[in-house]
Amino acid sequence: xxxxxxxxxxxxxxxxxxxxxxxxxxxxxxxxxxxxxxxxxxxxxxxxxxxxxxxxxxxxxxxxxxxxxxxxxxxxxxxxxxxxxxxxxxxxxxxxxxxxxxxxxxxxxxxxxxxxxxxxxxxxxxxxxxxxxxxxxxxxxxxxxxxxxxxxxxxxxxxxxxxxxxxxxxxxxxxxxxxxxxxxxxxxxxxxxxxxxxxxxxxxxxxxxxxxxxxxxxxxxxxxxxxxxxxxxxxxxxxxxxxxxxxxxxxxxxxxxxxxxxxxxxxxxxxxxxxxxxxxxxxxxxxxxxxxxxxxxxxxxxxxxxxxxxxxxxxxxx
Numbered sequence: 001x002x003x004x005x006x007x008x009x010x011x012x013x014x015x016x017x018x019x020x021x022x023x024x025x026x027x028x029x030x031x032x033x034x035x036x037x038x039x040x041x042x043x044x045x046x047x048x049x050x051x052x053x054x055x056x057x058x059x060x061x062x063x064x065x066x067x068x069x070x071x072x073x074x075x076x077x078x079x080x081x082x083x084x085x086x087x088x089x090x091x092x093x094x095x096x097x098x099x100x101x102x103x104x105x106x107x108x109x110x111x112x113x114x115x116x117x118x119x120x121x122x123x124x125x126x127x128x129x130x131x132x133x134x135x136x137x138x139x140x141x142x143x144x145x146x147x148x149x150x151x152x153x154x155x156x157x158x159x160x161x162x163x164x165x166x167x168x169x170x171x172x173x174x175x176x177x178x179x180x181x182x183x184x185x186x187x188x189x190x191x192x193x194x195x196x197x198x199x200x201x202x203x204x205x206x207x208x209x210x211x212x213x214x215x216x217x218x219x220x221x222x223x224x225x226x227x228x229x230x231x232x233x234x235x236x237x238x239x240x241x242x243x244x245x246x247x248x249x250x251x252x253x254x255x256x257x258x259x260x261x262x263x264x265x266x267x268x269x270x271x272x273x274x275x276x277x278x279x280x281x282x283x284x285x286x287x288x289x290x291x292x293x294x295x296x297x298x299x300x301x302x303x304x305x306x307x308x309x310x311x312x313x314x315x316x317x318x
Contacts, residue, residue, distance in 0.1 A: 011041065014035075040208065043208055105132065106126060107126070107132075108128060108129065111284075114126045118134060120158050122166065124151075126148065132144060145170045146186075151181070173224065174205070175193050176201040181195075181197035182196055182197075192220065193220050195214050195217065199214070200214060201213050202222055217232060218230040218231065218233060219231055235247070243283060245282045247282075249277045252276040252277070252278055256268070259282070262285075266308060266310065267287075268312070273300060276300070280297060291310070301314070
C-alpha cells in the first residue's frame with residue numbers, strides 16, 4: 001500500500017489479504033493492528049463488510065469469483081487489490097456483474113418499458129435500455145441497477161419477522177428507500193435520483209460522510225466519492241412511465257440525447273441549433289411523431305437519410 005492510500009483502499013487491501021488461501025497468523029495480527037489504529041480504519045472496514053454482505057445475497061454465478069472463492073496470495077494481490085478490491089468499493093465488482101456473458105434478471109430493449117411486481121408487493125418499472133438484478137435476501141431487499149433507469153414504488157416488507165431495508169445499488173453508491181416512490185438513473189460516470197414521494201437516503205460508495213437525505217420533489221447527482229446538494233427536480237420527472245417526455249426550456253442537444261434513448265440508430269442535430277431551447281410534451285412510443293411535433297413548433301426541419309439515420313436541421317429559408 002502506498003502512503004497516500006485512503007482508509008477504504010487499505011481496508012480493501014486487508015480484505016484481499018485475509019481472503020487469500022495462504023494468509024498467516026502474522027497477517028491477521030498486522031490487520032488487527034491496522035484496524036485498531038484509528039476510527040477511520042474501523043469505519044472503512046465496516047464499509048467493506050457492508051458491500052461484501054450485498055454479494056452474499058446475489059445468486060450463484062452472479063457473484064464475482066474474487067469475492068466467493070479462496071485464491072493464492074499472488075492471485076489476490078495482483079488482480080484483486082487493484083481490481084477486485086476497488087470492486088468491493090463498487091467499480092470493478094460491478095464490471096464483473098455487468099460483463100457481457102452474464103445476463104441481468106430483468107432488462108428492456110430500446111424504446112421498451114416494463115412493469116414488475118416484486119416478492120414484497122413493491123412495483124419496479126424499467127425504462128428504455130435498462131437492466132437490473134433483483135436480490136431479496138434475509139437482511140435486505142436489493143435492486144442492482146446495471147444499466148438505464150428505473151422507477152420504484154416500495155411497499156412495507158412482508159417477510160415474516162423482518163423489516164428489511166429496500167436499497168437500490170449502482171456502481172456509484174446505494175439509494176435507500178424510506179417508504180417512497182423514486183427514480184434512479186445510471187449515467188456514464190455518475191448516478192442520479194429523483195424522489196417523487198416521501199424520502200430516500202443516498203450514500204456514495206467511497207464516501208465516509210453521512211448519507212444525504214432528500215425528499216419529494218428533489219433530485220441529487222452522485223458519483224463514487226460524493227454527492228452534490230439536493231436540488232429541485234425538473235418538470236416532468238418520471239413522466240416516461242406514461243410514455244411522455246415532458247421538458248421545460250431544455251437545450252436542444254439535451255432533448256435530442258433524451259429522445260435518442262428511445263430510438264434505434266443515429267439521431268443528430270446541426271451545431272447552430274445548440275442554443276435552441278425546447279418546451280413541450282412529446283410521445284416516447286413514436287419518436288417520428290415527436291420529431292414532427294418538434295418541427296411544427298420550432299424553427300427546425302427533420303431530415304431522414306435512412307430508417308437509422310436522422311438529423312435535425314435549421315428550417316429552410318423561404
